Amino acid sequence: MKRRLFIATTSIAVIGLPIAYYFKKNLSKGDPLTTADMLSYFCDERLLKEIGSAYRKLVPAENEKQKLTDLLLSETAGKKLKASDSSAIEELLTKKIHEDFMAQRTIIVKGWIISVTEARQCALFSLI
Amino acid sequence: MHIDARQLDNNSVIEGDICIIGAGASGISIALDWENTPYKVILLEGGGFEYDDKVQELLNGKITGHPYYPMKASRLHYFGGATGHWGGMCSTFDDIDFKKRDWVENSGWPIKREDIAAFYPKAHEILDLGPYEWDVKYWKKEDPSFVSLPLDENVIWDKMWHFSPPTRFGSKYKDAVVNAKNIHLYTYANVVDIDAVENVSSITQVTVKNYANKQHTVKAKYFVMACCSIQNSRLLLACNKQAPRGIGNDNDLVGRYFMEHLELKTGELWLNHKDSLKLYQQGNKSRVRAELAISEKMQESLKVLNCTISLIPLEIANKLQPSVTLYTYDDPRRSSDTLLKYSNWYTLSKKNFFERHFMPADQNQAFGLYTRAEQIPNPLSRVTLSDEKDSLGVPRANLNWALSAIDKKTVYAINHLLGEQVGAAGIGRVKLKDWLIDDTDKQLPDFTSGGWHHLGTTRMSENPKEGVVDANCKIHNIDNLFVAGSSCFTTGGSVNPTLTVVAISLRLSSFLKEKIKL
Numbered sequence: 001m002k003r004r005l006f007i008a009t010t011s012i013a014v015i016g017l018p019i020a021y022y023f024k025k026n027l028s029k030g031d032p033l034t035t036a037d038m039l040s041y042f043c044d045e046r047l048l049k050e051i052g053s054a055y056r057k058l059v060p061a062e063n064e065k066q067k068l069t070d071l072l073l074s075e076t077a078g079k080k081l082k083a084s085d086s087s088a089i090e091e092l093l094t095k096k097i098h099e100d101f102m103a104q105r106t107i108i109v110k111g112w113i114i115s116v117t118e119a120r121q122c123a124l125f126s127l128i
Numbered sequence: 129m130h131i132d133a134r135q136l137d138n139n140s141v142i143e144g145d146i147c148i149i150g151a152g153a154s155g156i157s158i159a160l161d162w163e164n165t166p167y168k169v170i171l172l173e174g175g176g177f178e179y180d181d182k183v184q185e186l187l188n189g190k191i192t193g194h195p196y197y198p199m200k201a202s203r204l205h206y207f208g209g210a211t212g213h214w215g216g217m218c219s220t221f222d223d224i225d226f227k228k229r230d231w232v233e234n235s236g237w238p239i240k241r242e243d244i245a246a247f248y249p250k251a252h253e254i255l256d257l258g259p260y261e262w263d264v265k266y267w268k269k270e271d272p273s274f275v276s277l278p279l280d281e282n283v284i285w286d287k288m289w290h291f292s293p294p295t296r297f298g299s300k301y302k303d304a305v306v307n308a309k310n311i312h313l314y315t316y317a318n319v320v321d322i323d324a325v326e327n328v329s330s331i332t333q334v335t336v337k338n339y340a341n342k343q344h345t346v347k348a349k350y351f352v353m354a355c356c357s358i359q360n361s362r363l364l365l366a367c368n369k370q371a372p373r374g375i376g377n378d379n380d381l382v383g384r385y386f387m388e389h390l391e392l393k394t395g396e397l398w399l400n401h402k403d404s405l406k407l408y409q410q411g412n413k414s415r416v417r418a419e420l421a422i423s424e425k426m427q428e429s430l431k432v433l434n435c436t437i438s439l440i441p442l443e444i445a446n447k448l449q450p451s452v453t454l455y456t457y458d459d460p461r462r463s464s465d466t467l468l469k470y471s472n473w474y475t476l477s478k479k480n481f482f483e484r485h486f487m488p489a490d491q492n493q494a495f496g497l498y499t500r501a502e503q504i505p506n507p508l509s510r511v512t513l514s515d516e517k518d519s520l521g522v523p524r525a526n527l528n529w530a531l532s533a534i535d536k537k538t539v540y541a542i543n544h545l546l547g548e549q550v551g552a553a554g555i556g557r558v559k560l561k562d563w564l565i566d567d568t569d570k571q572l573p574d575f576t577s578g579g580w581h582h583l584g585t586t587r588m589s590e591n592p593k594e595g596v597v598d599a600n601c602k603i604h605n606i607d608n609l610f611v612a613g614s615s616c617f618t619t620g621g622s623v624n625p626t627l628t629v630v631a632i633s634l635r636l637s638s639f640l641k642e643k644i645k646l
Contacts (some may be wrong), residue, residue: 038400038551038554038556038557039557041398041399041400041493041556042398042400042493042494042556042557097551098552098554100551101548101549101551101552102552104548106547106548106551108544108560108565111395111559111560111561111562111565112557112558112559112560113544113547113548113551113557113558113559113560114551114557115551
């Protein structure tokens with residue numbers, strides 16, 4: 001009986017853990033406006049929120065949901081995307097982050113050298 | 129030929145064509161360069177062939193300013209000198225290291241890199257560095273698993289390093305020196321005084337002493353001081369009976385501009401994937417690796433010094449402790465043992481049975497950033513004489529190691545640039561250490577360590593008002609007194625100096641060979 005229990009528990013662990021990991025990874029892909037994609041490879045939710053809160057303290061003028069959303073959705077030419085178009089937003093933010101680094105629009109928050117766009121994503125994340 | 133100066137009759141007079149004071153990397157390289165020539169070379173070593181604590185004690189002195197290693201322990205006073213405990217890391221100086229940089233006060237050598245470039249290959253061979261290849265492209269061809277990070281090489285580039293076994297000059301070159309017919313090695317021959325002609329325009333003889341209470345005189349046509357930056361300047365300052373400020377010190381420059389390389393952990397590189405980053409790893413079995421170096425263009429644009437970053441798997445980097453907090457004992461053997469135990473890459477990277485057999489090999493997502501930076505020449509960073517004398521009657525040296533605001537700015541700059549580059553490449557992010565975040569803070573932390581590289585103190589200059597030796601390493605206004613090694617460095621570059629020390633010594637040797645024929 002004990003042996004069966006051991007085998008069953010081990011099997012659940014062996015099969016279950018990767019499945020749980022798979023779902024966690026996919027679940028973490030949430031709203032692109034609040035998901036700093038690159039940072040989420042090595043920062044957990046708590047740390048991402050801490051980065052966001054720290055950014056809001058560093059840049060108090062942006063300490064507001066709507067302001068952050070507007071800034072994130074604004075394109076460089078001043079055009080705005082609709083908040084509902086998830087894949088277009090993801091594409092826009094990826095582009096903006098790359099451009100931030102190329103143009104040295106970076107900020108150091110809690111030691112991380114990050115783009116202003118992803119700092120705003122964390123800030124918005126910390127407000128929800 | 130080897131002669132123990134303790135066994136000679138007291139007050140012996142030794143004569144030769146060239147007298148080299150100090151048998152470390154520099155002195156031995158020069159001596160062997162004269163092997164099989166018709167000239168008699170006198171090579172003077174203060175110690176013997178083995179460690180002798182009584183002789184080592186002669187190096188003792190006080191440290192002030194930024195925390196530093198004990199004076200007694202940071203050099204080895206026996207045949208082979210500091211190569212008896214060096215780590216073997218070598219790289220070449222860059223073009224910019226020799227240039228006058230308008231943002232770097234007191235920069236600019238009177239020679240260019242190409243003036244010593246011809247001597248690098250031989251120095252490379254002396255240090256057992258393998259193929260003389262410094263281009264990363266060559267090594268990538270040799271080992272296709274060497275892959276560069278996708279960074280803009282106009283900003284940060286891959287600078288290659290070679291690892292010497294490390295060559296211990298004391299064991300490797302002992303037989304060659306001892307068996308050379310024209311090289312006369314005198315051990316236990318500490319130079320305690322230098323005599324010059326009345327107007328101090330040339331040197332006539334030096335006095336050597338030892339613990340056997342023997343004193344001898346050495347006469348030669350040319351004298352070369354090769355006893356490291358601190359001891360070279362100490363001796364010049366101490367020889368003040370004919371030149372009241374010390375020999376070669378008319379302009380109060382001997383002992384000034386002591387430089388080191390600043391070494392410390394500065395942050396973390398986090399990748400969005402696991403990677404060995406083999407090209408950048410120490411111990412990658414090929415005896416070469418790359419470090420990330422700041423480009424000449426960026427140094428100029430940001431007005432900072434030269435520097436590099438090495439990447440160490442984070443789990444190892446986290447265990448590394450600052451060398452300056454470990455290498456604290458006066459006895460260099462005890463300090464070295466402590467360092468090897470607590471802060472050595474090889475010791476810390478040793479894997480247990482489980483890790484060796486069941487863990488994925490050398491793939492990491494995070495790497496520690498270890499910055500190695502040039503220090504600006506600072507006149508207040510200097511060697512002076514103490515009121516206390518050693519047991520042979522020579523005033524001890526005191527060292528005041530002084531850092532400057534640009535040193536910190538440099539460390540910040542390269543780490544920040546790397547953060548931007550890694551971000552732009554979309555491969556990860558960089559996290560800085562807390563103390564580095566505030567770029568308005570001008571001070572480097574106390575745990576900033578040196579690389580045991582003593583540079584400057586008899587710096588090279590065109591004008592006697594700006595340095596101690598000329599472009600040929602000859603002391604300004606003295607006909608036959610030369611200084612070899614890193615003592616002559618006008619600026620320190622960012623890389624470990626041994627390869628350049630040997631190259632610049634061979635250049636001096638070549639110059640003397642031409643001069644002696646005249």
